[in-house]
Amino acid sequence: MAKTLVIVESPAKAKTIEKFLGKSHYTVKASVGHVRDLPKSKLGVDIENNFEPQYINIRGKGDLIKELKKEAKKSKKVYLATDPDREGEAISWHLAYILGLDQNDECRIEFNEITKDAIKKAIKSPRNIDINLVDAQQARRVLDRLLGYQISPILWQKVRKGLSAGRVQSVTTKLICDREKEIEAFIPDEYWTIDVEAKTSKDEDISLKFYGRSKDKMELPNEEIVNSILDDIKDKEIVVNSIEARTRRKSAPKPFTxxxxxxxxxxxxxxxxxxxxxxxxxxxxxxxxxxxxxxxxxxxxxxxxxxxxxxxxxxxxxxxxxxx
Known part of the structure:
Protein backbone atom coordinates (compact mmCIF):
# COMPACT_ATOMS: atom_id res chain seq x y z
CA MET A 1 0.00 0.00 0.00
CA ALA A 2 1.42 3.41 -1.03
CA LYS A 3 2.09 5.72 1.87
CA THR A 4 2.15 9.50 2.17
CA LEU A 5 5.65 10.97 2.36
CA VAL A 6 6.24 13.87 4.75
CA ILE A 7 9.58 15.70 4.53
CA VAL A 8 10.83 17.79 7.45
CA GLU A 9 14.22 19.37 8.10
CA SER A 10 15.43 17.60 11.24
CA PRO A 11 15.86 13.83 11.79
CA ALA A 12 14.79 14.23 15.44
CA LYS A 13 11.64 16.03 14.33
CA ALA A 14 10.97 13.31 11.74
CA LYS A 15 11.07 10.67 14.45
CA THR A 16 8.58 12.56 16.64
CA ILE A 17 6.15 13.30 13.79
CA GLU A 18 6.20 9.72 12.48
CA LYS A 19 5.04 8.54 15.92
CA PHE A 20 2.10 10.96 15.78
CA LEU A 21 1.04 10.04 12.23
CA GLY A 22 1.73 6.31 12.39
CA LYS A 23 4.16 4.32 10.26
CA SER A 24 1.43 2.31 8.55
CA HIS A 25 0.18 5.27 6.49
CA TYR A 26 3.00 7.81 6.58
CA THR A 27 6.74 7.85 5.94
CA VAL A 28 8.56 10.83 7.48
CA LYS A 29 12.00 11.74 6.18
CA ALA A 30 14.40 14.61 6.93
CA SER A 31 16.17 16.84 4.40
CA VAL A 32 18.72 17.76 7.10
CA GLY A 33 18.48 21.44 6.19
CA HIS A 34 19.07 22.74 2.67
CA VAL A 35 19.55 20.41 -0.30
CA ARG A 36 20.46 23.10 -2.87
CA ASP A 37 22.52 26.25 -2.45
CA LEU A 38 24.81 28.66 -4.25
CA PRO A 39 28.25 27.20 -5.10
CA LYS A 40 31.07 27.95 -2.65
CA SER A 41 33.75 28.23 -5.33
CA LYS A 42 32.28 31.30 -7.06
CA LEU A 43 29.83 34.18 -6.60
CA GLY A 44 26.94 32.07 -7.92
CA VAL A 45 24.83 35.11 -8.86
CA ASP A 46 24.34 36.19 -12.48
CA ILE A 47 24.61 39.96 -12.03
CA GLU A 48 23.99 40.58 -15.76
CA ASN A 49 20.77 38.54 -15.74
CA ASN A 50 18.59 40.15 -13.09
CA PHE A 51 20.78 38.73 -10.28
CA GLU A 52 19.63 35.19 -11.02
CA PRO A 53 20.91 32.69 -8.40
CA GLN A 54 22.85 29.73 -9.83
CA TYR A 55 21.92 26.83 -7.54
CA ILE A 56 23.61 23.46 -7.31
CA ASN A 57 22.91 20.39 -5.18
CA ILE A 58 24.91 20.63 -1.95
CA ARG A 59 28.00 18.43 -1.91
CA GLY A 60 27.52 15.41 0.34
CA LYS A 61 23.72 15.39 -0.06
CA GLY A 62 23.72 13.05 -3.10
CA ASP A 63 22.69 9.88 -1.24
CA LEU A 64 20.03 11.74 0.73
CA ILE A 65 18.56 13.26 -2.45
CA LYS A 66 18.46 9.80 -4.07
CA GLU A 67 16.64 8.42 -1.03
CA LEU A 68 14.08 11.25 -1.05
CA LYS A 69 13.49 10.80 -4.78
CA LYS A 70 13.00 7.05 -4.29
CA GLU A 71 10.51 7.58 -1.44
CA ALA A 72 8.65 10.31 -3.37
CA LYS A 73 8.31 8.09 -6.45
CA LYS A 74 6.59 5.29 -4.56
CA SER A 75 4.39 7.58 -2.41
CA LYS A 76 0.82 8.50 -3.26
CA LYS A 77 1.33 12.04 -1.90
CA VAL A 78 4.26 14.20 -0.79
CA TYR A 79 3.95 16.89 1.89
CA LEU A 80 6.76 19.37 2.50
CA ALA A 81 6.77 20.18 6.22
CA THR A 82 9.90 22.29 6.59
CA ASP A 83 10.12 25.07 9.19
CA PRO A 84 7.44 27.82 9.11
CA ASP A 85 9.73 30.68 8.06
CA ARG A 86 11.24 32.03 4.84
CA GLU A 87 14.23 29.67 5.13
CA GLY A 88 11.91 26.68 5.52
CA GLU A 89 9.77 27.89 2.62
CA ALA A 90 12.86 28.07 0.40
CA ILE A 91 13.89 24.53 1.41
CA SER A 92 10.41 23.30 0.42
CA TRP A 93 10.75 25.13 -2.90
CA HIS A 94 14.11 23.47 -3.58
CA LEU A 95 12.73 20.06 -2.56
CA ALA A 96 9.77 20.50 -4.90
CA TYR A 97 12.20 21.25 -7.73
CA ILE A 98 14.44 18.24 -7.00
CA LEU A 99 11.52 15.84 -6.55
CA GLY A 100 9.70 17.11 -9.64
CA LEU A 101 6.62 18.22 -7.72
CA ASP A 102 4.13 20.67 -9.19
CA GLN A 103 4.74 23.89 -7.25
CA ASN A 104 1.12 24.91 -7.86
CA ASP A 105 0.00 21.76 -6.06
CA GLU A 106 -1.03 21.97 -2.40
CA CYS A 107 2.05 20.14 -1.10
CA ARG A 108 3.17 22.51 1.67
CA ILE A 109 2.13 22.06 5.30
CA GLU A 110 3.31 24.00 8.34
CA PHE A 111 2.95 23.95 12.11
CA ASN A 112 4.33 26.06 14.93
CA GLU A 113 4.40 23.39 17.60
CA ILE A 114 5.10 19.68 17.36
CA THR A 115 2.04 18.22 19.03
CA LYS A 116 -0.26 15.50 17.75
CA ASP A 117 -3.18 17.90 17.24
CA ALA A 118 -1.02 20.48 15.45
CA ILE A 119 0.48 17.91 13.08
CA LYS A 120 -2.88 16.34 12.18
CA LYS A 121 -4.44 19.77 11.67
CA ALA A 122 -1.56 20.72 9.33
CA ILE A 123 -2.04 17.54 7.27
CA LYS A 124 -5.68 18.52 6.73
CA SER A 125 -4.76 22.06 5.59
CA PRO A 126 -2.07 21.87 2.89
CA ARG A 127 -1.33 24.93 0.76
CA ASN A 128 0.78 26.08 -2.18
CA ILE A 129 4.40 27.06 -1.68
CA ASP A 130 4.46 30.78 -0.83
CA ILE A 131 6.68 32.20 -3.56
CA ASN A 132 6.82 35.59 -1.81
CA LEU A 133 8.55 33.98 1.17
CA VAL A 134 10.85 32.11 -1.20
CA ASP A 135 11.75 35.34 -2.99
CA ALA A 136 12.46 37.01 0.38
CA GLN A 137 14.90 34.22 1.26
CA GLN A 138 16.53 34.39 -2.15
CA ALA A 139 16.97 38.16 -1.86
CA ARG A 140 18.68 37.68 1.52
CA ARG A 141 20.92 34.94 0.11
CA VAL A 142 21.91 37.00 -2.93
CA LEU A 143 22.69 40.01 -0.74
CA ASP A 144 24.86 37.80 1.46
CA ARG A 145 26.84 36.79 -1.60
CA LEU A 146 27.11 40.23 -3.16
CA LEU A 147 28.42 41.73 0.07
CA GLY A 148 30.32 38.83 1.61
CA TYR A 149 32.08 37.49 -1.46
CA GLN A 150 33.08 40.92 -2.75
CA ILE A 151 33.86 42.92 0.40
CA SER A 152 35.53 40.23 2.53
CA PRO A 153 38.55 39.88 0.16
CA ILE A 154 39.14 43.63 0.51
CA LEU A 155 39.33 43.20 4.29
CA TRP A 156 41.85 40.38 3.84
CA GLN A 157 44.05 42.68 1.76
CA LYS A 158 43.68 45.86 3.82
CA VAL A 159 43.20 44.63 7.40
CA ARG A 160 43.75 40.94 8.19
CA LYS A 161 43.11 37.48 6.76
CA GLY A 162 40.07 35.65 8.11
CA LEU A 163 37.86 38.73 8.57
CA SER A 164 34.46 38.78 6.90
CA ALA A 165 31.89 41.37 5.91
CA GLY A 166 28.24 40.73 5.26
CA ARG A 167 24.68 41.94 5.02
CA VAL A 168 24.18 41.95 8.81
CA GLN A 169 27.57 42.25 10.50
CA SER A 170 28.70 45.22 8.40
CA VAL A 171 25.65 47.26 9.42
CA THR A 172 25.91 46.03 13.01
CA THR A 173 29.57 47.11 13.18
CA LYS A 174 28.55 50.62 12.07
CA LEU A 175 25.78 50.77 14.69
CA ILE A 176 28.28 49.74 17.40
CA CYS A 177 30.77 52.37 16.24
CA ASP A 178 28.08 55.08 16.18
CA ARG A 179 26.96 54.10 19.68
CA GLU A 180 30.55 54.17 20.97
CA LYS A 181 30.94 57.71 19.60
CA GLU A 182 27.78 58.75 21.46
CA ILE A 183 29.15 57.24 24.68
CA GLU A 184 32.47 59.03 24.27
CA ALA A 185 30.71 62.35 23.57
CA PHE A 186 28.38 62.01 26.57
CA ILE A 187 28.79 64.71 29.23
CA PRO A 188 27.80 63.29 32.64
CA ASP A 189 25.59 65.30 34.99
CA GLU A 190 26.07 65.09 38.76
CA TYR A 191 23.01 64.19 40.80
CA TRP A 192 22.37 63.01 44.36
CA THR A 193 19.62 61.19 46.22
CA ILE A 194 18.66 61.06 49.89
CA ASP A 195 17.35 57.79 51.30
CA VAL A 196 16.18 57.59 54.91
CA GLU A 197 15.74 54.47 57.06
CA ALA A 198 13.29 55.29 59.87
CA LYS A 199 11.09 53.57 62.45
CA THR A 200 7.38 54.00 63.06
CA SER A 201 5.81 54.53 66.48
CA LYS A 202 5.28 50.76 66.52
CA ASP A 203 9.01 50.19 65.98
CA GLU A 204 8.51 49.03 62.40
CA ASP A 205 11.21 49.75 59.82
CA ILE A 206 10.27 52.07 56.97
CA SER A 207 12.27 53.31 53.96
CA LEU A 208 11.78 56.86 52.68
CA LYS A 209 13.14 58.77 49.70
CA PHE A 210 13.55 62.55 49.51
CA TYR A 211 11.17 64.14 47.01
CA GLY A 212 11.34 67.88 47.57
CA ARG A 213 10.36 70.81 49.77
CA SER A 214 6.64 71.20 50.33
CA LYS A 215 4.89 69.59 47.35
CA ASP A 216 7.44 70.63 44.75
CA LYS A 217 9.89 68.08 43.41
CA MET A 218 13.48 69.18 43.99
CA GLU A 219 16.61 68.10 42.16
CA LEU A 220 19.81 67.47 44.12
CA PRO A 221 22.65 68.58 41.80
CA ASN A 222 25.53 68.73 44.31
CA GLU A 223 26.76 67.76 47.76
CA GLU A 224 26.32 71.24 49.20
CA ILE A 225 22.53 71.24 48.69
CA VAL A 226 22.30 67.66 50.01
CA ASN A 227 24.19 68.60 53.19
CA SER A 228 21.96 71.63 53.78
CA ILE A 229 18.85 69.41 53.58
CA LEU A 230 20.44 66.83 55.90
CA ASP A 231 21.17 69.61 58.41
CA ASP A 232 17.51 70.69 58.23
CA ILE A 233 16.10 67.22 58.89
CA LYS A 234 18.73 66.03 61.36
CA ASP A 235 17.16 64.74 64.59
CA LYS A 236 13.73 65.84 63.34
CA GLU A 237 10.59 63.75 63.75
CA ILE A 238 9.09 62.52 60.49
CA VAL A 239 5.34 63.08 60.19
CA VAL A 240 3.15 61.14 57.77
CA ASN A 241 0.41 63.51 56.59
CA SER A 242 -1.45 61.12 54.32
CA ILE A 243 -1.34 57.60 52.95
CA GLU A 244 -2.46 56.80 49.43
CA ALA A 245 -3.20 53.15 48.59
CA ARG A 246 -3.29 52.00 44.98
CA THR A 247 -4.20 48.74 43.33
CA ARG A 248 -1.93 47.85 40.46
CA ARG A 249 -2.71 45.32 37.81
CA LYS A 250 0.30 43.46 36.46
CA SER A 251 -0.05 41.70 33.14
CA ALA A 252 1.42 38.25 32.65
CA PRO A 253 4.71 38.27 30.73
CA LYS A 254 4.30 37.80 26.99
CA PRO A 255 5.71 34.75 25.18
CA PHE A 256 9.36 34.97 24.17
CA THR A 257 10.47 36.11 20.77
Whole structure:
Protein backbone atom coordinates (compact mmCIF):
# COMPACT_ATOMS: atom_id res chain seq x y z
CA MET A 1 0.00 0.00 0.00
CA ALA A 2 1.42 3.41 -1.03
CA LYS A 3 2.09 5.72 1.87
CA THR A 4 2.15 9.50 2.17
CA LEU A 5 5.65 10.97 2.36
CA VAL A 6 6.24 13.87 4.75
CA ILE A 7 9.58 15.70 4.53
CA VAL A 8 10.83 17.79 7.45
CA GLU A 9 14.22 19.37 8.10
CA SER A 10 15.43 17.60 11.24
CA PRO A 11 15.86 13.83 11.79
CA ALA A 12 14.79 14.23 15.44
CA LYS A 13 11.64 16.03 14.33
CA ALA A 14 10.97 13.31 11.74
CA LYS A 15 11.07 10.67 14.45
CA THR A 16 8.58 12.56 16.64
CA ILE A 17 6.15 13.30 13.79
CA GLU A 18 6.20 9.72 12.48
CA LYS A 19 5.04 8.54 15.92
CA PHE A 20 2.10 10.96 15.78
CA LEU A 21 1.04 10.04 12.23
CA GLY A 22 1.73 6.31 12.39
CA LYS A 23 4.16 4.32 10.26
CA SER A 24 1.43 2.31 8.55
CA HIS A 25 0.18 5.27 6.49
CA TYR A 26 3.00 7.81 6.58
CA THR A 27 6.74 7.85 5.94
CA VAL A 28 8.56 10.83 7.48
CA LYS A 29 12.00 11.74 6.18
CA ALA A 30 14.40 14.61 6.93
CA SER A 31 16.17 16.84 4.40
CA VAL A 32 18.72 17.76 7.10
CA GLY A 33 18.48 21.44 6.19
CA HIS A 34 19.07 22.74 2.67
CA VAL A 35 19.55 20.41 -0.30
CA ARG A 36 20.46 23.10 -2.87
CA ASP A 37 22.52 26.25 -2.45
CA LEU A 38 24.81 28.66 -4.25
CA PRO A 39 28.25 27.20 -5.10
CA LYS A 40 31.07 27.95 -2.65
CA SER A 41 33.75 28.23 -5.33
CA LYS A 42 32.28 31.30 -7.06
CA LEU A 43 29.83 34.18 -6.60
CA GLY A 44 26.94 32.07 -7.92
CA VAL A 45 24.83 35.11 -8.86
CA ASP A 46 24.34 36.19 -12.48
CA ILE A 47 24.61 39.96 -12.03
CA GLU A 48 23.99 40.58 -15.76
CA ASN A 49 20.77 38.54 -15.74
CA ASN A 50 18.59 40.15 -13.09
CA PHE A 51 20.78 38.73 -10.28
CA GLU A 52 19.63 35.19 -11.02
CA PRO A 53 20.91 32.69 -8.40
CA GLN A 54 22.85 29.73 -9.83
CA TYR A 55 21.92 26.83 -7.54
CA ILE A 56 23.61 23.46 -7.31
CA ASN A 57 22.91 20.39 -5.18
CA ILE A 58 24.91 20.63 -1.95
CA ARG A 59 28.00 18.43 -1.91
CA GLY A 60 27.52 15.41 0.34
CA LYS A 61 23.72 15.39 -0.06
CA GLY A 62 23.72 13.05 -3.10
CA ASP A 63 22.69 9.88 -1.24
CA LEU A 64 20.03 11.74 0.73
CA ILE A 65 18.56 13.26 -2.45
CA LYS A 66 18.46 9.80 -4.07
CA GLU A 67 16.64 8.42 -1.03
CA LEU A 68 14.08 11.25 -1.05
CA LYS A 69 13.49 10.80 -4.78
CA LYS A 70 13.00 7.05 -4.29
CA GLU A 71 10.51 7.58 -1.44
CA ALA A 72 8.65 10.31 -3.37
CA LYS A 73 8.31 8.09 -6.45
CA LYS A 74 6.59 5.29 -4.56
CA SER A 75 4.39 7.58 -2.41
CA LYS A 76 0.82 8.50 -3.26
CA LYS A 77 1.33 12.04 -1.90
CA VAL A 78 4.26 14.20 -0.79
CA TYR A 79 3.95 16.89 1.89
CA LEU A 80 6.76 19.37 2.50
CA ALA A 81 6.77 20.18 6.22
CA THR A 82 9.90 22.29 6.59
CA ASP A 83 10.12 25.07 9.19
CA PRO A 84 7.44 27.82 9.11
CA ASP A 85 9.73 30.68 8.06
CA ARG A 86 11.24 32.03 4.84
CA GLU A 87 14.23 29.67 5.13
CA GLY A 88 11.91 26.68 5.52
CA GLU A 89 9.77 27.89 2.62
CA ALA A 90 12.86 28.07 0.40
CA ILE A 91 13.89 24.53 1.41
CA SER A 92 10.41 23.30 0.42
CA TRP A 93 10.75 25.13 -2.90
CA HIS A 94 14.11 23.47 -3.58
CA LEU A 95 12.73 20.06 -2.56
CA ALA A 96 9.77 20.50 -4.90
CA TYR A 97 12.20 21.25 -7.73
CA ILE A 98 14.44 18.24 -7.00
CA LEU A 99 11.52 15.84 -6.55
CA GLY A 100 9.70 17.11 -9.64
CA LEU A 101 6.62 18.22 -7.72
CA ASP A 102 4.13 20.67 -9.19
CA GLN A 103 4.74 23.89 -7.25
CA ASN A 104 1.12 24.91 -7.86
CA ASP A 105 0.00 21.76 -6.06
CA GLU A 106 -1.03 21.97 -2.40
CA CYS A 107 2.05 20.14 -1.10
CA ARG A 108 3.17 22.51 1.67
CA ILE A 109 2.13 22.06 5.30
CA GLU A 110 3.31 24.00 8.34
CA PHE A 111 2.95 23.95 12.11
CA ASN A 112 4.33 26.06 14.93
CA GLU A 113 4.40 23.39 17.60
CA ILE A 114 5.10 19.68 17.36
CA THR A 115 2.04 18.22 19.03
CA LYS A 116 -0.26 15.50 17.75
CA ASP A 117 -3.18 17.90 17.24
CA ALA A 118 -1.02 20.48 15.45
CA ILE A 119 0.48 17.91 13.08
CA LYS A 120 -2.88 16.34 12.18
CA LYS A 121 -4.44 19.77 11.67
CA ALA A 122 -1.56 20.72 9.33
CA ILE A 123 -2.04 17.54 7.27
CA LYS A 124 -5.68 18.52 6.73
CA SER A 125 -4.76 22.06 5.59
CA PRO A 126 -2.07 21.87 2.89
CA ARG A 127 -1.33 24.93 0.76
CA ASN A 128 0.78 26.08 -2.18
CA ILE A 129 4.40 27.06 -1.68
CA ASP A 130 4.46 30.78 -0.83
CA ILE A 131 6.68 32.20 -3.56
CA ASN A 132 6.82 35.59 -1.81
CA LEU A 133 8.55 33.98 1.17
CA VAL A 134 10.85 32.11 -1.20
CA ASP A 135 11.75 35.34 -2.99
CA ALA A 136 12.46 37.01 0.38
CA GLN A 137 14.90 34.22 1.26
CA GLN A 138 16.53 34.39 -2.15
CA ALA A 139 16.97 38.16 -1.86
CA ARG A 140 18.68 37.68 1.52
CA ARG A 141 20.92 34.94 0.11
CA VAL A 142 21.91 37.00 -2.93
CA LEU A 143 22.69 40.01 -0.74
CA ASP A 144 24.86 37.80 1.46
CA ARG A 145 26.84 36.79 -1.60
CA LEU A 146 27.11 40.23 -3.16
CA LEU A 147 28.42 41.73 0.07
CA GLY A 148 30.32 38.83 1.61
CA TYR A 149 32.08 37.49 -1.46
CA GLN A 150 33.08 40.92 -2.75
CA ILE A 151 33.86 42.92 0.40
CA SER A 152 35.53 40.23 2.53
CA PRO A 153 38.55 39.88 0.16
CA ILE A 154 39.14 43.63 0.51
CA LEU A 155 39.33 43.20 4.29
CA TRP A 156 41.85 40.38 3.84
CA GLN A 157 44.05 42.68 1.76
CA LYS A 158 43.68 45.86 3.82
CA VAL A 159 43.20 44.63 7.40
CA ARG A 160 43.75 40.94 8.19
CA LYS A 161 43.11 37.48 6.76
CA GLY A 162 40.07 35.65 8.11
CA LEU A 163 37.86 38.73 8.57
CA SER A 164 34.46 38.78 6.90
CA ALA A 165 31.89 41.37 5.91
CA GLY A 166 28.24 40.73 5.26
CA ARG A 167 24.68 41.94 5.02
CA VAL A 168 24.18 41.95 8.81
CA GLN A 169 27.57 42.25 10.50
CA SER A 170 28.70 45.22 8.40
CA VAL A 171 25.65 47.26 9.42
CA THR A 172 25.91 46.03 13.01
CA THR A 173 29.57 47.11 13.18
CA LYS A 174 28.55 50.62 12.07
CA LEU A 175 25.78 50.77 14.69
CA ILE A 176 28.28 49.74 17.40
CA CYS A 177 30.77 52.37 16.24
CA ASP A 178 28.08 55.08 16.18
CA ARG A 179 26.96 54.10 19.68
CA GLU A 180 30.55 54.17 20.97
CA LYS A 181 30.94 57.71 19.60
CA GLU A 182 27.78 58.75 21.46
CA ILE A 183 29.15 57.24 24.68
CA GLU A 184 32.47 59.03 24.27
CA ALA A 185 30.71 62.35 23.57
CA PHE A 186 28.38 62.01 26.57
CA ILE A 187 28.79 64.71 29.23
CA PRO A 188 27.80 63.29 32.64
CA ASP A 189 25.59 65.30 34.99
CA GLU A 190 26.07 65.09 38.76
CA TYR A 191 23.01 64.19 40.80
CA TRP A 192 22.37 63.01 44.36
CA THR A 193 19.62 61.19 46.22
CA ILE A 194 18.66 61.06 49.89
CA ASP A 195 17.35 57.79 51.30
CA VAL A 196 16.18 57.59 54.91
CA GLU A 197 15.74 54.47 57.06
CA ALA A 198 13.29 55.29 59.87
CA LYS A 199 11.09 53.57 62.45
CA THR A 200 7.38 54.00 63.06
CA SER A 201 5.81 54.53 66.48
CA LYS A 202 5.28 50.76 66.52
CA ASP A 203 9.01 50.19 65.98
CA GLU A 204 8.51 49.03 62.40
CA ASP A 205 11.21 49.75 59.82
CA ILE A 206 10.27 52.07 56.97
CA SER A 207 12.27 53.31 53.96
CA LEU A 208 11.78 56.86 52.68
CA LYS A 209 13.14 58.77 49.70
CA PHE A 210 13.55 62.55 49.51
CA TYR A 211 11.17 64.14 47.01
CA GLY A 212 11.34 67.88 47.57
CA ARG A 213 10.36 70.81 49.77
CA SER A 214 6.64 71.20 50.33
CA LYS A 215 4.89 69.59 47.35
CA ASP A 216 7.44 70.63 44.75
CA LYS A 217 9.89 68.08 43.41
CA MET A 218 13.48 69.18 43.99
CA GLU A 219 16.61 68.10 42.16
CA LEU A 220 19.81 67.47 44.12
CA PRO A 221 22.65 68.58 41.80
CA ASN A 222 25.53 68.73 44.31
CA GLU A 223 26.76 67.76 47.76
CA GLU A 224 26.32 71.24 49.20
CA ILE A 225 22.53 71.24 48.69
CA VAL A 226 22.30 67.66 50.01
CA ASN A 227 24.19 68.60 53.19
CA SER A 228 21.96 71.63 53.78
CA ILE A 229 18.85 69.41 53.58
CA LEU A 230 20.44 66.83 55.90
CA ASP A 231 21.17 69.61 58.41
CA ASP A 232 17.51 70.69 58.23
CA ILE A 233 16.10 67.22 58.89
CA LYS A 234 18.73 66.03 61.36
CA ASP A 235 17.16 64.74 64.59
CA LYS A 236 13.73 65.84 63.34
CA GLU A 237 10.59 63.75 63.75
CA ILE A 238 9.09 62.52 60.49
CA VAL A 239 5.34 63.08 60.19
CA VAL A 240 3.15 61.14 57.77
CA ASN A 241 0.41 63.51 56.59
CA SER A 242 -1.45 61.12 54.32
CA ILE A 243 -1.34 57.60 52.95
CA GLU A 244 -2.46 56.80 49.43
CA ALA A 245 -3.20 53.15 48.59
CA ARG A 246 -3.29 52.00 44.98
CA THR A 247 -4.20 48.74 43.33
CA ARG A 248 -1.93 47.85 40.46
CA ARG A 249 -2.71 45.32 37.81
CA LYS A 250 0.30 43.46 36.46
CA SER A 251 -0.05 41.70 33.14
CA ALA A 252 1.42 38.25 32.65
CA PRO A 253 4.71 38.27 30.73
CA LYS A 254 4.30 37.80 26.99
CA PRO A 255 5.71 34.75 25.18
CA PHE A 256 9.36 34.97 24.17
CA THR A 257 10.47 36.11 20.77
CA UNK A 258 13.79 34.62 19.65
CA UNK A 259 15.83 37.67 20.68
CA UNK A 260 14.12 38.01 24.09
CA UNK A 261 14.70 34.31 24.80
CA UNK A 262 18.40 34.75 24.05
CA UNK A 263 18.64 37.88 26.22
CA UNK A 264 16.92 36.30 29.22
CA UNK A 265 19.02 33.13 28.97
CA UNK A 266 22.18 35.26 28.84
CA UNK A 267 21.17 37.55 31.72
CA UNK A 268 19.74 34.92 34.07
CA UNK A 269 21.72 31.79 33.18
CA UNK A 270 24.83 33.18 31.43
CA UNK A 271 24.07 31.02 28.39
CA UNK A 272 25.69 31.75 25.05
CA UNK A 273 23.36 32.27 22.09
CA UNK A 274 24.54 28.97 20.63
CA UNK A 275 23.70 27.05 23.83
CA UNK A 276 20.29 28.72 24.15
CA UNK A 277 19.29 27.89 20.58
CA UNK A 278 20.61 24.33 20.84
CA UNK A 279 18.51 23.64 23.96
CA UNK A 280 15.47 25.37 22.44
CA UNK A 281 15.81 23.28 19.27
CA UNK A 282 15.73 20.07 21.34
CA UNK A 283 12.65 21.25 23.25
CA UNK A 284 10.91 22.14 19.98
CA UNK A 285 11.74 18.88 18.20
CA UNK A 286 10.66 16.75 21.14
CA UNK A 287 11.84 15.29 24.44
CA UNK A 288 11.17 11.70 25.47
CA UNK A 289 8.83 11.90 28.47
CA UNK A 290 7.98 8.85 30.54
CA UNK A 291 4.53 7.41 29.78
CA UNK A 292 3.98 10.04 27.04
CA UNK A 293 6.69 9.30 24.47
CA UNK A 294 8.43 12.03 22.50
CA UNK A 295 6.68 15.39 22.92
CA UNK A 296 7.50 18.84 21.55
CA UNK A 297 7.52 21.19 24.55
CA UNK A 298 7.81 24.66 23.00
CA UNK A 299 6.63 26.36 19.81
CA UNK A 300 8.84 27.23 16.84
CA UNK A 301 11.99 28.93 18.12
CA UNK A 302 12.73 31.47 15.38
CA UNK A 303 9.99 34.07 15.55
CA UNK A 304 9.15 37.70 16.25
CA UNK A 305 5.52 36.82 16.97
CA UNK A 306 4.05 36.82 20.48
CA UNK A 307 0.83 35.12 19.41
CA UNK A 308 -0.27 32.02 21.33
CA UNK A 309 -2.10 29.22 19.54
CA UNK A 310 -5.67 28.42 20.54
CA UNK A 311 -4.62 24.90 21.54
CA UNK A 312 -1.95 26.26 23.90
CA UNK A 313 -4.48 28.67 25.46
CA UNK A 314 -6.96 25.88 26.11
CA UNK A 315 -4.32 23.53 27.55
CA UNK A 316 -3.01 26.30 29.83
CA UNK A 317 -6.53 27.15 30.99
CA UNK A 318 -7.26 23.49 31.78
CA UNK A 319 -4.03 23.15 33.76
CA UNK A 320 -4.64 26.34 35.78
CA UNK A 321 -8.22 25.33 36.66
CA UNK A 322 -7.08 21.84 37.70
CA UNK A 323 -4.18 23.18 39.79
CA UNK A 324 -6.24 25.78 41.69
Missing amino acids: TSMLQQEAANRLSFTTKKTMSIAQELYEGIDIENEGTVGLISYIRTDSKRISEEAKEKSKEYILEAL
